[in-house]
Amino acid sequence: MEFDEWQERAACRGIGWQLFFSDAADDIRAALAICRRCDVRSQCLDAAMRTGEAFGVWGGTPETHRRRIFRAARRRRVA
Numbered sequence: 001m002e003f004d005e006w007q008e009r010a011a012c013r014g015i016g017w018q019l020f021f022s023d024a025a026d027d028i029r030a031a032l033a034i035c036r037r038c039d040v041r042s043q044c045l046d047a048a049m050r051t052g053e054a055f056g057v058w059g060g061t062p063e064t065h066r067r068r069i070f071r072a073a074r075r076r077r078v079a
């Protein structure tokens with residue numbers, strides 16, 4: 001993903017990316033808590049959806065959530 005201006009205001013800036021790409025439930029919960037207080041959450045989620053980010057926590061959503069949306073969108077395109 002390219003760097004955008006909104007990323008300078010990200011609540012996760014300076015926090016290790018490992019927290020946002022962990023499979024551990026505690027880490028995912030901690031990452032989602034950081035997203036909840038992030039001022040650029042909607043820009044982050046929009047970028048993740050646009051670029052098809054299938055891994056990690058983005059825009060306050062875990063990867064399982066976004067994958068469901070991607071699968072539903074694929075099914076709609078095939079139907």
Ligand code: SF4
Pocket residue numbers: 010011012013020034035036038039040041042044045057058059060
């Ligand atoms: S919404 Fe979460 S992942 Fe996205 S920039 Fe904010 S803190 Fe980082």
